Every structure is written in C-alpha cells, then in structure tokens.
Amino acid sequence: MADVAVLSADAERGLERAEELLDEPQVRSVAVFEPAGVGLDPSRVGVRHVAGDPNLEIAYKEQGLTFRLDLSKRLSRLSRCQGGSSERQRLCQLVAPGERVLVLGSGIGITACLIGAHSPCADVLGVERDPVKNDFASANIQLNKLEGKVRSISRNLLDVADLGLFHRICAFLKFQPVENLKPLISALAPEGTLHFYNHESKEQFRSEPVVMDSFARICGDRSVELTWRGRVPRRSIAPNMYRVGMDLRIA
Structure with missing residues (x-):
C-alpha cells in the first residue's frame, strides 16, 4: 500500500519480517493489520505501526489526482x-x-x-x-x-x-x-x-x-x-x- 507495507494479523515472524521489508527501497514503514475487536478502535479494522517511520500517511494516485489518507486513523482498500x-x-x-x-x-x-x-x-x-x-x-x-x-x-x-x-x-x-x-x-x-x-x-x-x-x-x-x-x-x-x-x- 504505497510506501507502507501492511502485514496480515497472523503473519509469522512479525517483527523479523518487518525488518526484512524495510530493506526494500520502496518501503519506509511497516504496520500490522488488526481485525475488528482489537486495536485502538475495537469497533473497526485498523493497522498498527510496528517498524520504520511511524508516520502512516500515504498518497494514492488515480487518473491524475492525488488522495491522502492516514492509515493510523482509517484503513481503506483505495x-x-x-x-x-x-x-x-x-x-x-x-x-x-x-x-x-x-x-x-x-x-x-x-x-x-x-x-x-x-x-x-x-x-x-x-x-x-x-x-x-x-x-x-x-x-x-x-x-x-x-x-x-x-x-x-x-x-x-x-x-x-x-x-x-x-x-x-x-x-x-x-x-x-x-x-x-x-x-x-x-x-x-x-x-x-x-x-x-x-x-x-x-x-x-x-x-x-x-x-x-x-x-x-x-x-x-x-x-x-x-x-x-x-x-x-x-x-x-x-x-x-x-x-x-x-x-x-x-x-
């Protein structure tokens, strides 16, 4: 998802995998997916920062337009x-x-x-x-x-x-x-x-x-x-x- 990698909630070797992803030149931050019932807002799905840049704001581009979203506040499939x-x-x-x-x-x-x-x-x-x-x-x-x-x-x-x-x-x-x-x-x-x-x-x-x-x-x-x-x-x-x-x- 742009330059933020999101691991599945059941990803094995979580932190180890996150460090591996940060070696990729296009990845600056790694987060883990949190299903509804856990996380900061239990009423909805979300992501939690685990490694790299704590800023989870991303920019998505389509047909010449740019859309910004902070994944720490809302998760979207864009x-x-x-x-x-x-x-x-x-x-x-x-x-x-x-x-x-x-x-x-x-x-x-x-x-x-x-x-x-x-x-x-x-x-x-x-x-x-x-x-x-x-x-x-x-x-x-x-x-x-x-x-x-x-x-x-x-x-x-x-x-x-x-x-x-x-x-x-x-x-x-x-x-x-x-x-x-x-x-x-x-x-x-x-x-x-x-x-x-x-x-x-x-x-x-x-x-x-x-x-x-x-x-x-x-x-x-x-x-x-x-x-x-x-x-x-x-x-x-x-x-x-x-x-x-x-x-x-x-x-």
Missing part, C-alpha cells in the same frame, strides 16, 4: 474500493453535461473527485457516514482544487430528502434490502440513473437479477429499466461471490 478504478472510469464516461451527481458512501472522496475532474457534470456531492473519512474527503477535494464543483458532507447515507434532485446517484452502500433505498428514488430526477451494487454468486449473476421486482415496487408509478449489469471488479471478492453493479434508469 484502488479496489467503490467497484475499483475501472468502475470509476466507467462512471466518469457516463456522466452527461450539466448533471448533478450524488455519491453515497463516498469514503475519502475518490469517486466524487474523479467524476468532478473527469466529467462534464455541474457538481458532485459526496455523502459519507464516517466523519473521519469525510474529513479526508474534504481535504482531498481541496488538495485536487475541486472546491466549488465537489463537496462532501457527513450524515446518514439514506438521509437525502433535503439535498435536492440528482441526475445520477452512485450508491456504494453496505448490503441491505432494496426496500430501504426508497428515499433515493425521490432524490432522482426524471430519467435519472441509479448505480446500484449487490453481491451475487456466479449462478445468480448468470440468471435474471432478482432485485428488479423490488425496485419496481419502490419506484411506484415511475418505470425502471436495467440498462447495464456487470461484475465490478470482474474477479471474485470471495469464493464464488462477486460484486455486481447495475445501472437503473428511473423514469
């Missing part, structure tokens, strides 16, 4: 988060001139900033529940000189009623029933697009998406059309399990 870099590039290419874009579960601002920088959108709003990640997002917006076009706020991800209408909503949400997403339909402008992400097995992916009936119910009088469906990323995220993205056009 390039693999939010569907991965290929999905972010696809989203940028879909945005039409003048669109308002809402990114839910925006993390440290990667997707929101990339859409703001590489699409003809009018503006992008990122919503992140975690205030620490939101602070990093705001800093990354400023770092990439996107103030005025991209914003990030911290609140419940489904609390969107007072944010206005959006032409496109990217919903990077933890798995939950489709019925919970009804507030997003109200926030979507006519003929807007909802980018929805789900977990499916290989067999489920080969079949018709079972969530379409649920979306039809929460959309009420508004028709819903599936315009795209694909694995993001293409490789599995667990044995026989894929993250599947769906583009839904809501009339």
Whole structure:
C-alpha cells in the first residue's frame, strides 16, 4: 500500500519480517493489520505501526489526482474500493453535461473527485457516514482544487430528502434490502440513473437479477429499466461471490 507495507494479523515472524521489508527501497514503514475487536478502535479494522517511520500517511494516485489518507486513523482498500478504478472510469464516461451527481458512501472522496475532474457534470456531492473519512474527503477535494464543483458532507447515507434532485446517484452502500433505498428514488430526477451494487454468486449473476421486482415496487408509478449489469471488479471478492453493479434508469 504505497510506501507502507501492511502485514496480515497472523503473519509469522512479525517483527523479523518487518525488518526484512524495510530493506526494500520502496518501503519506509511497516504496520500490522488488526481485525475488528482489537486495536485502538475495537469497533473497526485498523493497522498498527510496528517498524520504520511511524508516520502512516500515504498518497494514492488515480487518473491524475492525488488522495491522502492516514492509515493510523482509517484503513481503506483505495484502488479496489467503490467497484475499483475501472468502475470509476466507467462512471466518469457516463456522466452527461450539466448533471448533478450524488455519491453515497463516498469514503475519502475518490469517486466524487474523479467524476468532478473527469466529467462534464455541474457538481458532485459526496455523502459519507464516517466523519473521519469525510474529513479526508474534504481535504482531498481541496488538495485536487475541486472546491466549488465537489463537496462532501457527513450524515446518514439514506438521509437525502433535503439535498435536492440528482441526475445520477452512485450508491456504494453496505448490503441491505432494496426496500430501504426508497428515499433515493425521490432524490432522482426524471430519467435519472441509479448505480446500484449487490453481491451475487456466479449462478445468480448468470440468471435474471432478482432485485428488479423490488425496485419496481419502490419506484411506484415511475418505470425502471436495467440498462447495464456487470461484475465490478470482474474477479471474485470471495469464493464464488462477486460484486455486481447495475445501472437503473428511473423514469
């Protein structure tokens, strides 16, 4: 992960391995992964410095933008988060001139900033529940000189009623029933697009998406059309399990 090496929690020869890694020219610091239930914040996964430079701040670069994150405060998969870099590039290419874009579960601002920088959108709003990640997002917006076009706020991800209408909503949400997403339909402008992400097995992916009936119910009088469906990323995220993205056009 950039110039900070992160060892697994069960890594054998921990400190010895850390010293070996520091001999690599690209490694300045070594940390160990700590699962939820241990570490400084037992409520979440994290990392703990074990050798080298105690500063665990890293810089991640994508499509000409730079994103900073202090791993001692929050751990993120960065390039693999939010569907991965290929999905972010696809989203940028879909945005039409003048669109308002809402990114839910925006993390440290990667997707929101990339859409703001590489699409003809009018503006992008990122919503992140975690205030620490939101602070990093705001800093990354400023770092990439996107103030005025991209914003990030911290609140419940489904609390969107007072944010206005959006032409496109990217919903990077933890798995939950489709019925919970009804507030997003109200926030979507006519003929807007909802980018929805789900977990499916290989067999489920080969079949018709079972969530379409649920979306039809929460959309009420508004028709819903599936315009795209694909694995993001293409490789599995667990044995026989894929993250599947769906583009839904809501009339």
